[in-house]
Amino acid sequence: MFISRPSPTAARPGRLAPLALALFGLVVLLLPGAAPAAPVPDSFANLAEKLLPSVVNISTTQTVRNPHGAMEMPQFPPGSPFEEFFRDFMERQQGGDDRPHKANSLGSGFIIDPAGYIVTNNHVIADADEISVKLHDDSVFQATVVGRDPKVDLALLKIDPGKKTLVPVAFGNSDEARVGDWVLAIGNPFGFGGTVTTGIVSARARDINAGPYDDFIQTDAPINRGNSGGPMFNMKGEVIGINAAIISPSGGSIGIGFAIPSALATPVIDDLRKYGKVHRGWLGVRIQSLDADMAEAMGLPDSHGALVASVDPNGPGQKAGLKNGDVVLRFDDRDIPEMRRLPRVVAATPIGKKVEMVVWRDGKKVTLGATVGEMPEDPAEKLARTKGGKDKPAQPREGSQAIPGTGLTVATLTPPLRERFGLGEDSNGVVVTEIKGDSAAAEKGLRPGDLIIEADHKPIRAPQELAKAVEDGRRANQRSLLLRVENPQQLRYIALPLGEAKR
Template identity: 70%
Template sequence: MVPNPMTVSRRLMVCAVTAAAIFAQAAAATAREAPGSFADLAEKLLPAVVNISTTQTIKNPERIPEMPQFPPGSPFEDFFKEFMERQARPDAAPKRATSLGSGFVIDAAGYVVTNNHVIADADEITVTLHDDTTHKATLIGRDSKTDLAVLKIDPGKKTLTAVPFGNSDQSRIGDWVLAIGNPFGLGGTVTAGIVSARARDINAGPYDDFIQTDASINRGNSGGPLFNSAGEVVGINTAIFSPSGGSIGIGFAIPSTLAKPVIDDLKQFGRTRRGWLGVRIQSLDPELAESMGLTESKGALVASVNAGGPAAKANLKPGDVILKFDGRDITEMRKLPRIVAETAIGKKAPVEIWRDGKRVIVDVAVGELPEEPEEVASKSPEKPQTQAQGQVIAGTGLTVSALNPALRERFGLEEDTAGLVVTEVKDGPAAEKGMKPGDVIIEAGNKPVRNPADLTKAVEAAKASSQKFLLLRVENPQALRYVALPLSDGKKK
C-alpha cells in the first residue's frame, strides 16, 4: 500500500521536532550550570587563605613641609609652625607605617604566596591564619616583573591547609571563579564572579597576561587567590581598575600558568631564572609589514641584537621578524618575551623568522636573563637651540644632516653613532610616525645612509619601484626601532 504523502510529511516533522528537543536537552546537560551555593567550596578553601600585614619605618623629613597659608596674625599660624617644626626635628622618633594584603598557603611546610607590592620595603611581615593565629614571615624571594613574592612561616605543630594550582589556560570566558582575601583589612572575605576576559595587558610589566574578572576585588585583596569551581588557584589577584578606589567589577589576576614557574624558582633559588634571547623588539604595524613583504602584521620585529647574546650567536639580525618561537606562534610582539622567559635555559629552540622576503628557521640556545644593572639617572645639560641645518628630503617633512662634532654635541650623540641626524621635522609623513629632531637614521631600505644624498637616493628608488613606504632604521637615546615612512606620491600597487 502506498503511504499517504501527508502522513509521511507529518511523521517527518514530528521526528525533526523530537530530534531538536533531544539535542537541546543534551546541550543543556553538558553546559556548566550556575552553582546553587559556594558554601561548601568556601568552607574548604578559607583555611588556606591568609591575611598579610607589614610594617615599615619612615624616617622624618629633612625639611619642614610647606605650611598652609593663613591671614597675617592668625592664631593658627603659630600653632601650625610649631607643629611642623616638631615633626621635622632630627631627634623626633621615626614613624611606622602599616599596610595590609592577602596571600595563600601553597605548601603545608609554611610557604605562602602574595604580591611583591604587598611586602615591598617592609621591615616586618606578619601572616595571620584563618584561625587568627599570627606568625612572623621570612621573605624567601620576590619578582617585581610579575609582582610575585614567596614567604615562609614556621607553623610549629599546626597543620596548615594548602591549595593546589590549576591550569589557567583551560579557564574560559564565562567560567565561575571565587576570590578570597582581606579587603580593607576585614579578613577572610569571599566574593564570586566569572572570568570576564583573558590575556589583558594593563602595562603593569613586561609579561602582562592578566585574567580579568568581575568578582569583587578591593584594596587588601592583593595577593589573594582566584579559584576555579574545582577549588584550584587559577589566578593571583593583583590589580583593579577603579576611578573611585573601590570595586566596579573590573579586577585583574596573574594567571597560574605564568605564576607557578616563577614561584617554583623563588622557592628553589630565591630568585627568578628566565630564558633570554638577547634582542630588542618592536611591534609590527600594517605599514611595516607591507614594507617587509608580509601579508599580515603578526610577529615581533627585531630592532637590535645584543652583542654576544644567544640571538647574536644564532645569527639573528636587526630587521628579522620572529614568527614562531619553539613551535609557538608569535601573533603579537608582547607574547615573545613571556614565551622566551618560560623556555628552559640551555634549550635549543627553533625560531622561524621572516628575512629578505622568505621564511628561515634558525636554532637558538636560550640563555639566562642577566640581572639588570641599576639605572643611573643622568640628565644632560640643555643644549642651546640653533637654527635647523642640513638638507630637506622632499615629500617627507624631514631635514637631515651628516653627523659632525657640533651636531653630536647639540643632540648628545656618542662618538661611535653613525648615520644621518634629523635636525628638523615639519608636518608630514615623518611627523605622523613620531620622528623628532635628534633621531639618527642608520639605514634606509636596508642600506646604510651616511649623507643626505644617500637618503634622497633611497626615497627615489622606493618611489620608482612603486613602494608606498620606505623602511628606516632609527636610533635615539630611548630606543632603536624601525619606521615605515610613507611616500606621499608613491604609486599604488
Template identity: 50%
Template sequence: MKKFGISRQALVAAVFGAAAVGTLVLSPKIFSPEAGAQPIAIEAPGGAPLSFADLIERVEPAVVSVNVVSEREVGKLADMEQFFEQFRGMPGFDEFLQNRKQQEEDNPEPETQEARSLGSGFLISKDGYVVTNNHVVENATEIKVTLKDGRELDAELVGTDPQTDLAVLRIKEKGTYPYVRFGNSHDLRKGDWVIALGNPFGLGGTATAGILSADGRDIGAGPYTDFLQIDASINRGNSGGPSFDLNGNVVGVNTAIFSPTGGSVGIGFAIPAELANEVTQAIIKDGRVSRGWLGVAIQDLTADMAEAQGLKDNEGAIIADVTNGSPAEKGGLERGDIILSVN
C-alpha cells in the same frame, strides 16, 4: 591594591559613544537572518553550583591575611608644594615653611616613618610557604600572617620578583598547614566561574564570585605578565590573594584593579597560575628569579606580513631588531626572521 585611572576625555568619549549606540535605530531588514539560517542557541549548562559554600569551606583555611610594617620615606618639602598652595596666606604658615626648609638643610638624610599596610596571601605547602604580591611586602620590616583560625604568626620574606609583582613568605612557626595548589588558567574559558578570597579593607575571610572576563591583558605592569581579567569583586587588601576555579585550584593571584573611583567596578586583574607557580618555585629554590637574555626586539606578525612570507597564517612573531653582541646575534638570528616556537 594597584589602581589604574582613566582620563576625563576617555570617560566623556565612552559616555557619548554609549549614548550614540543607545540612540541608533536598527532596521530589522538589515539584521534579518538569511533564508534557512537559524539563530545561535544552546542548552542551559547543567551542573553549575547553586552555592559556592562547599568550595569556599574547603579552600578558605589556606588563605591568609598579610599584615606588614614598613619604613617609608617622608615626603620632602619640594614634593609637597602643590599640597601646601592651599594654605598660602594663613597666619604663621610662611614661618612653618621656613622652619621645615631649615630642618631639611640641617638633616640631608631622608626622614622615614613607620607605615602599616594590609594584603592577602595563600599557603602553597604544608610547611608554611605563602604566596603574595611584592607590592604588599615591599620595604617590610615586620610581616605577620593571620590564619582562618585567628592565629597571627610571624613570617619571613623568602624572596621577591618585582617584575611579576610576586613574593614568597614563610611562616616561622613550625607546623603542618593547610595548603592549596596551582591549577592552569589555560583550562578556563571566558565566562567560567572564578572565586576570589582575601582581606579587602582588612575584612579578612571575604569571598566574592564572578567570571573570567578576558585573558591575555596587558596593563603595562611589566613585560612578563599577561593578566587574567575577572569581575569578582576585589579591592584594597585583596592584593596577593587567590582566585579559584570550581575545582579549588588557584588559577590566578589577584594583583590590580582598574578603577576611576578607587573601589571595585568589576574590572580586576590576576597573575595567571602557571606564571605564578613558575616564579614562586624559583624563589623558594634560589631566593630570586633568574631570567635569560636573548637580545631581540619583536613585534606581532600581521596577516599581510605572513602572506608576503608565504605563510598560511600569522601565528608567531617577527624579529624587528637584533642587539649587537647579543646571544641572538651570535646564534645567527637576523632582523626579519619569524619565530614560530621556542624550545
C-alpha cells in the same frame, strides 16, 4: 523609585504554548556545536569553608620620611601677607619635621605548603621592614622573604608554624579556564580579612602594561584594595590566578579585576623556592610590534610577529644568526601572533634548550636554530654597554638637508649636535634636527634628536644617503620606507610614508 519589571508573555488558550515550548526545546537540542553548560552552584558555602583556612592576611611595616613629600614654598613679594599664611600651612601639612616614622600596609596571600610557604604579590611586601602573617584563626607569625620577582609581581614568603597545622591549597591549570567560568576570590579587602567574593572569568590574556610578561585573567569577582596577593579559585578549589590589580576611578571594585594566571606563576614560584630568584630563558634581542605599514614595507601578508629592532652582540640570538629587521613568526613550534608573545614564550623555555625559529627576512621565511640562554640580571644595561661593536665607521661629511615630501630635516652628526641631543660618541647615523608638525614623519612619532641609522636595512651616514633612499623608494613605487631609528630611550623601526615629493 521606579522599578522596571519584564512583562509576562500572554499565551492563547489551548495547547499552543506547550507546543511552542516543546519546539523551542527541540531547536536548542539540535543546535550544532552546542555544549552543555556547567550547572549554576546553589551555594559556594562548602567550597568557601574548605578554602578559607588556606588564605592569610599580610601586613607590612616600613620606615618612611615625610609622607607628604618635600613641599616648596611658593615665591611671594617680600612682606606679602600670603608668605606667612603658606608657611604655616606647609608646616601643618609636613608635621613640622621629616623625622622617620612607621607606615603600614595590608595585603593577602595563601599557603602552598604545610611547612610554611606562602605566595603573595611582590608589591604587597616591597620595601617592607617587617612582614606579619595572620592566619584564619587569628594567630600571627613573622615572615621572611624567600624570593621575589618584580617582573611578574610575585613573592614567596616563609613562616615557622611550629606545631600549628597549616592547610595548603593546590594550583590548577589556568590554561583550561574559559571565559564565562565561575571563579571564587578570597582576600583581605580594606583590612576585612577572610572575605569571599564570586564572579566569572571575563577575559583571558589581558595586557595592562604592568610588566613584560602580562597575560592576566580578567574577572568581575569584586577585588578591592587589600585583595592583592590573594588567590582566585576555580570550582574545584584549585588556584588558577593570583589577584594583582584592578581598574577603578575610585579605588573600589567596578567589576574589572586582574589575576596572574597560574600557568605563568607556578614556574616562577618553583624557581623562587629552589634558588631565591627566577631563571628565565633569554634570546638577547630588542623587539617591537608591527603595524600595517611596516608589514607592507617588508612584504608580509599581515602584521603578525615580533620585529627584531636590535640584537645583542653576545647573545643567543646573534649566535643563531638573527639580524636587525627580522620578524620572528614562530619560536619552538609556537606561533608568535604579536610582539608581546615572544618574551613570554622565550622566558618560559628551559635554559639550554635547542629550538627552531621561523623568521621573515628579505621577503621570505628563513628557519634558524638557537640555543636558549639565561637572562642576565639586567639585559638592557648589557645591551647598552656592548652596543656599537669594535668597528666604528668613518665620520661622514658635515651638512644638513631637508628630505622632500617627508617633513624631515636631518644633519650629519657633529660634536655640537651630539651635545645638544645627548648622543654618545659611538652613535652613528643622521640626526633629525627639524620636523614639520603636519608631516607624515611627525605622525609616525619622529622627533628632533632621533637618529636615523638605517633605511631599508642599509646604513645611513649622511643626509644625502637618506635623500637617495627616499627617492629610490618612490621610483620603485614603495608606499613607505622602513627606517631604523634610535634615541637615548629606545631603538625601533618606523615605516615612513613616502607620498609624492613636492617639486
